Amino acid sequence: MALIDVDNLTMRFGGLTAVSEFSTRMEGGELMGLIGPNGAGKTTVFNMVSGFYTPSEGRIVFDGTPTAGLKPHRVTTLGISRTFQNIRLWHDLSVLDNIRIAQHSRMGYTSWDAFLRTRRFLDNEARIDRTALELLEALDLLRFKDELPRNLPYGLQRKVEIARALSTKPKLLLLDEPAAGLNSADVKGLIDLVRWIHKEFKITIWMIEHQMTVVMSLCQYIQVIDFGRQIAAGTPEEIQKNPVVIKAYLGDDQI
Amino acid sequence: MLQRLSVPLVLLASLAVCVGLSMGGVLDGYMQTVLMFVGINVILATSLNLINGNMGEFACGHAGFMAVGAYVSSLLTVLFLTDSKFGPALLPSGAALWFFPLSLVVGGAAAAVTGLLVALPSFRTRGDYLAIITIAASYIIKSSIENIDTIGGARGFMGMSRVVAAMNSTIDLPWMIIWTFAGAVFCVWIIQRYVSSTYGKGVMAICQDEVAAEIMSVNTNRIKLVTFMLSSGLAGLAGGLMAHVLGYVNPGNFTILKSTEIMVMVYMGGMGSISGAVMAAFLITFLMEGLRFIIPMLDTLLHAVWLLPDGYELTQVWKWVIIPLLLIMLMMFRPEGIMGARELADLFPRLRQYYKFK
Ligand SMILES: Nc1ncnc2c1ncn2[C@@H]1O[C@H](COP(=O)(O)OP(=O)(O)OP(=O)(O)O)[C@@H](O)[C@H]1O
Ligand SMILES: [Mg+2]
Numbered sequence: 001m002a003l004i005d006v007d008n009l010t011m012r013f014g015g016l017t018a019v020s021e022f023s024t025r026m027e028g029g030e031l032m033g034l035i036g037p038n039g040a041g042k043t044t045v046f047n048m049v050s051g052f053y054t055p056s057e058g059r060i061v062f063d064g065t066p067t068a069g070l071k072p073h074r075v076t077t078l079g080i081s082r083t084f085q086n087i088r089l090w091h092d093l094s095v096l097d098n099i100r101i102a103q104h105s106r107m108g109y110t111s112w113d114a115f116l117r118t119r120r121f122l123d124n125e126a127r128i129d130r131t132a133l134e135l136l137e138a139l140d141l142l143r144f145k146d147e148l149p150r151n152l153p154y155g156l157q158r159k160v161e162i163a164r165a166l167s168t169k170p171k172l173l174l175l176d177e178p179a180a181g182l183n184s185a186d187v188k189g190l191i192d193l194v195r196w197i198h199k200e201f202k203i204t205i206w207m208i209e210h211q212m213t214v215v216m217s218l219c220q221y222i223q224v225i226d227f228g229r230q231i232a233a234g235t236p237e238e239i240q241k242n243p244v245v246i247k248a249y250l251g252d253d254q255i
Numbered sequence: 256m257l258q259r260l261s262v263p264l265v266l267l268a269s270l271a272v273c274v275g276l277s278m279g280g281v282l283d284g285y286m287q288t289v290l291m292f293v294g295i296n297v298i299l300a301t302s303l304n305l306i307n308g309n310m311g312e313f314a315c316g317h318a319g320f321m322a323v324g325a326y327v328s329s330l331l332t333v334l335f336l337t338d339s340k341f342g343p344a345l346l347p348s349g350a351a352l353w354f355f356p357l358s359l360v361v362g363g364a365a366a367a368v369t370g371l372l373v374a375l376p377s378f379r380t381r382g383d384y385l386a387i388i389t390i391a392a393s394y395i396i397k398s399s400i401e402n403i404d405t406i407g408g409a410r411g412f413m414g415m416s417r418v419v420a421a422m423n424s425t426i427d428l429p430w431m432i433i434w435t436f437a438g439a440v441f442c443v444w445i446i447q448r449y450v451s452s453t454y455g456k457g458v459m460a461i462c463q464d465e466v467a468a469e470i471m472s473v474n475t476n477r478i479k480l481v482t483f484m485l486s487s488g489l490a491g492l493a494g495g496l497m498a499h500v501l502g503y504v505n506p507g508n509f510t511i512l513k514s515t516e517i518m519v520m521v522y523m524g525g526m527g528s529i530s531g532a533v534m535a536a537f538l539i540t541f542l543m544e545g546l547r548f549i550i551p552m553l554d555t556l557l558h559a560v561w562l563l564p565d566g567y568e569l570t571q572v573w574k575w576v577i578i579p580l581l582l583i584m585l586m587m588f589r590p591e592g593i594m595g596a597r598e599l600a601d602l603f604p605r606l607r608q609y610y611k612f613k
Contacts, residue, residue: 050470076472088467090460092596100453101460105472107453111481114452115445121452128453168472 001064003028003204004049004080004172009058011044011228018044019228021058026172031198032206033219035239037248041228042208043085046174049206050082051075063171077105081170083161085177085208091150095141095160098149099132102167132167138200139163139193155186159193166201173197175207179214187214194218216240224248270436277429287432289544291500294435295493296536298442300520301529302489305446307518308527308596310482311462313386314373317490318513319393320366322506324491325498326406328362332499333414336421348421355422356434359495366491367484369396374483378476381465393514401506411505415498435496442489446529449485458482459527519582524592531594538593542581546574 004026011019019041026032034042047053049060051072060067067075081102090098107128113121136142141156141163149157158178165173178194179187191214198205209215215222216236224232224239226248232239239245273290276282282290299317306314332355335345346354372392377385401409422430449455457478460468469475498504520539524531554569563569585592600606 052466052470071474071476072469073472073474076470081472082470084467088464090463090467092463093456093459097456097459101456101468101473102471103453104457104474109454111449111454114454115448117448125453164471 002026002061003063005059005061006049007059007061009045009048009055009060011041011048011053012056017228019048019225022225022228022230023058024223026204026206028171028204029202030204030206031194031218031220032204033215033222033236034206034208034225035210035215035222036225036231040225042225043176044228045225046082046176046206046208049075050080050174073105076168076170079169079171080174081165081168081172082174083158083165083176083178085180087149087154087157087161089149089157089161089164092148094146095149095152096132096136096145098160098164099135099167100128102164103128103131103169105168135163135167139166155182155189158182158186158190162193162197166197170203172204172206175205175209177208177210179209179211187211190214191217212240266440270433273432273436274429277432278427287429288500289540291431291435291496293537293540294439295497295500296517296520296540297439297533298489298493298496299517300524300532300536301442301446302486302493303517304521304524304527304529304532305450305458305482305486307521308525308532309450309458309462310479311526312377312381313383314389314486315386315511315514315518316373316389316391316393317487317517318509318511319396320369320487320490321494321497321513322393322396322400322504322509323366323369323487324359324362324494325504325509326362326400326412326494327365327491328358328495329412329415329498329504330406331358331361332418333412337414337417339414349425351418351421352425352430355418355430355499359434359438359492362495363488363492366494367488369491370484370487371480372396373487374480377479377483390511390514393509393511397506397509407505409506411503411507412498413503415504416502419499419502431496431500435500438492438496442492443529443533445485446489449482450529454478462527519578522592523582523585525594525596526592527596528592528594528598530599531592531597534593539578542578543574546577547571550574550577 002025006022006024009019009022010017022045034045036042044053048055048068051067051070051074054069058068062078062080065078067078090101093101108124109118109121133142133145136145139159141160144152144156149160152160162175162178175194179190182190194205194207195218197203207219219236222234222236222239223230224245231248232242232245234242277287299321303314303317306312333339334341335354336348336351338344372395373389376388380388400406406412419431450458457468457473460473461475461478465475520535521532523539524533524535550569550571550573554563557563557569558565
């Protein structure tokens with residue numbers, strides 16, 4: 001059984017069709033890329049897969065469960081997590097709290113346990129703390145645990161957001177332009193980080209990225225969309241040589 | 256160990272002082288009432304702060320939930336403990352001691368259920384729209400009460416002073432002081448437990464970025480439900496206490512003006528700060544009462560220095576000029592309120608050793 005099977009997704013906003021008949025399939029363990037010019041509909045695909053939008057048409061089956069129409073927190077609980085194109089951390093909660101809160105689906109206790117401070121509450125809070133600290137340690141973020149994300153440099157904020165996404169224990173991690181706004185040193189760090197996460201956490205990663213160096217050095221397989229439609233798919237080498245892709249990126253007049 | 260016990264000890268000691276001073280006659284009836292209102296306002300301010308401060312919603316119908324708590328608990332105590340138009344007392348008057356707190360809990364629970372009126376719409380909307388819904392909800396509650404004649408309708412409902420008298424005659428203690436004190440402490444305690452848990456931190460996550468919260472696995476609807484119910488339940492508790500402190504309630508006690516007064520406390524204290532809300536509750540209560548004396552004094556003073564014409568008297572109406580003016584100044588010079596989002600322990604880290612939340 002495939003990890004995720006996306007079948008003929010279409011998303012319409014009023015008269016605008018942002019994505020049409022998009023399909024993909026991952027068996028598990030891949031590092032996939034999704035590229036395309038600005039406004040092509042990439043983020044909209046992620047929004048549908050993460051449950052933020054309900055597709056106008058099409059099916060998403062994740063790990064055997066159809067997810068289209070489920071609330072986002074249910075989808076996340078099933079094992080899909082993501083980062084955002086514009087960082088969306090909780091900027092007035094500490095880095096540690098950001099990581100802790102992302103474990104809500106595995107909290108293991110109810111509001112009554114929180115009021116009554118039951119054994120179940122104490123055990124689970126201790127576990128949440130431990131998991132959060134281990135994750136921060138693994139990503140070399142431990143020394144920032146008490147900082148507010150807003151006070152961190154942009155590159156670190158991106159990293160904290162990835163850490164937060166990992167904290168939900170995903171099987172599939174969606175990265176929406178993780179290299180956007182990073183300087184070249186940070187970009188190199190990011191490439192190493194994604195590669196390391198892919199290997200260390202043994203998860204499937206699906207990323208949107210504009211910077212070709214990132215996509216080309218990380219992704220095994222890339223899909224290209226333009227105006228909401230897939231125009232090409234293949235390995236990085238194939239994509240780089242594909243005239244349709246070059247045309248979509250550079251425009252007709254430059255060929 | 257002793258350090259951990261210090262907060263309960265300090266609280267017990269201050270309760271003992273209040274009780275002692277009341278029984279010794281140092282605090283007269285008026286001053287006791289002021290103290291009890293401090294307690295009630297602490298509950299109101301901290302519970303509304305959970306919604307308006309921590310969750311970042313703009314709820315302005317807190318008085319409605321107070322009304323539910325006030326009427327439900329009053330009905331219960333009057334029905335069960337006194338000879339009323341509903342019939343003779345169903346319980347001996349000695350039962351007041353345990354039945355009264357029970358009625359407060361039931362009143363709070365009823366208010367919590369009424370909180371659904373606001374919690375359910377909050378799933379789909381926020382901001383201005385939710386603000387309007389909260390006002391509408393409080394009006395629904397108020398006019399429902401006005402139209403139920405068995406509970407007095409617009410005339411109000413009374414008989415609660417006999418319940419208080421029944422408690423006092425069973426064991427001679429200033430029971431209402433004890434219960435308002437206990438209510439305030441319980442309220443701060445339970446809210447503190449809530450917001451310091453990973454569960455309750457979901458509330459702050461919703462405030463700061465609701466979309467990110469939902470996508471990062473926070474069940475935002477569930478959290479909103481629990482938070483609105485907790486907040487309105489506590490408001491109901493405050494309502495029950497108020498009804499028994501006053502001995503008489505009518506729908507006019509629970510207008511939008513009352514909700515506004517509670518909101519003023521929250522904004523004065525600082526959004527999301529429990530200690531700020533507590534301080535503001537003290538400050539506003541004392542200020543409101545203090546002005547009763549300060550205004551006549553100011554009147555005499557201004558006449559003495561010829562600043563006011565003889566025919567004009569500075570009346571209590573000026574209270575509603577002075578307090579809003581103070582609020583405007585606060586918003587201009589310290590818009591984040593007394594405490595901002597901080598707690599006392601953030602300002603004085605040494606305090607931390609005296610209590611433990613986890
Ligand atoms: N909620 C929405 N309502 C209306 N239109 C939308 C909405 N979300 C996206 N769109 C439109 O859908 C199209 C695709 O947007 P999307 O954000 O998916 O593009 P993208 O490929 O991620 O682009 P970029 O590279 O700029 O991030 C755009 O034309 C956008 O304006
Ligand atoms: Mg995008």
